[in-house]
Amino acid sequence: MAELLGLGLTHYPLLAVQDKYMSSLLRATRRDPDIPEREKDPANWPEQMRAEWSDDRGLAAAAGHRAELLDGLRRCRAALDEFRPDALIVFGDDQYENFREEIIPPFCVLALPDVKVQPYAPMNEIGLPNAWGQPEDSSFELRGAPELGKSVATGLLEAGFDMSYAYRQREGIHFPHAIANTQLYLDYEHAGATFPYPMLPILVNCYGRHVIARKGGMAKFADIARGEELDPPGPSPVRCFEMGRALARTLRESEHRVAIVASSSWSHAFLNDKQWHLMPDMDADRALYRALVDGDLDTWLRVRGDDLAAAGQQEMLNWFCLLGAMTEIEAPLSWSALVETYIFNSNKCFAIFGQEGA
Numbered sequence: 001m002a003e004l005l006g007l008g009l010t011h012y013p014l015l016a017v018q019d020k021y022m023s024s025l026l027r028a029t030r031r032d033p034d035i036p037e038r039e040k041d042p043a044n045w046p047e048q049m050r051a052e053w054s055d056d057r058g059l060a061a062a063a064g065h066r067a068e069l070l071d072g073l074r075r076c077r078a079a080l081d082e083f084r085p086d087a088l089i090v091f092g093d094d095q096y097e098n099f100r101e102e103i104i105p106p107f108c109v110l111a112l113p114d115v116k117v118q119p120y121a122p123m124n125e126i127g128l129p130n131a132w133g134q135p136e137d138s139s140f141e142l143r144g145a146p147e148l149g150k151s152v153a154t155g156l157l158e159a160g161f162d163m164s165y166a167y168r169q170r171e172g173i174h175f176p177h178a179i180a181n182t183q184l185y186l187d188y189e190h191a192g193a194t195f196p197y198p199m200l201p202i203l204v205n206c207y208g209r210h211v212i213a214r215k216g217g218m219a220k221f222a223d224i225a226r227g228e229e230l231d232p233p234g235p236s237p238v239r240c241f242e243m244g245r246a247l248a249r250t251l252r253e254s255e256h257r258v259a260i261v262a263s264s265s266w267s268h269a270f271l272n273d274k275q276w277h278l279m280p281d282m283d284a285d286r287a288l289y290r291a292l293v294d295g296d297l298d299t300w301l302r303v304r305g306d307d308l309a310a311a312g313q314q315e316m317l318n319w320f321c322l323l324g325a326m327t328e329i330e331a332p333l334s335w336s337a338l339v340e341t342y343i344f345n346s347n348k349c350f351a352i353f354g355q356e357g358a
């Protein structure tokens, strides 16, 4: 009989850069000439947003945001160390990393051997130095769990869930940052270098209709106005939930001790078209967080893929996978926190499920 722990956390890329660069996404968004000036003017922003932006373009707020995120990450790491898993199974979105024009699976188990990962690569690409002051090409080893990957893929396929899998990382592109940053941030003090647990990534096509259209990133409003060539949808929230359930059923038959992890922030400003990419959809995140804390599964299961996209919450599909697994094993929510911010792109949720004595 397997033992399972559940964790939800963030892979927010700008936590890996220095405080003075943390608001760079908002600064870049404000340079988009097709966003109305009045929307960009801090005088018209919500009070909480103005307070964060302050007179230093968010420099002081960045230190506070980092402290809150590190607190959530430390709690997750402590739960992990107390549980001592054989491996982590990490649901993470693929942002034009492994999923590209050649093939877009809804999900993919990465049954990889140990891989060398350069965690600063995505931020290097946009010219932002890392928070640790390390050389740009620093790397750590991300320990794979290929045998677990094969047995998970086998179990899901035998259960009627058509799961894709891969044995090799795509060349010529950085390792999916949703996974790399999970190790980097759970071992923040050592920049990922001393993380003791193997990881089995399950990539999720969270970006759906925008997976190629926006290449895992931000669109300019001129391009949106011209009309985007949308892609077919990703897996639905309910399908992700069911996949998580099937995964937990598969694992239950085994002797593994596994931590199941959802790696993603919640609403992303750069995906929230209706608020001009300036801020995350605060109301949508608060509503789902309330439902999470209240154990109100019906509210979550009423959400459609188009609802998530309209709220910039595409990456929350990872959380639907986690919630499915935790529902299947009836693991209660032991602890959670929603770290809100208007100016640092996304709200970040942390959660621990099934931790005894919490």
Ligand SMILES: [Fe+2]
Binding pocket: 011, 093, 095, 178, 264, 315
């Ligand atoms: Fe992401």
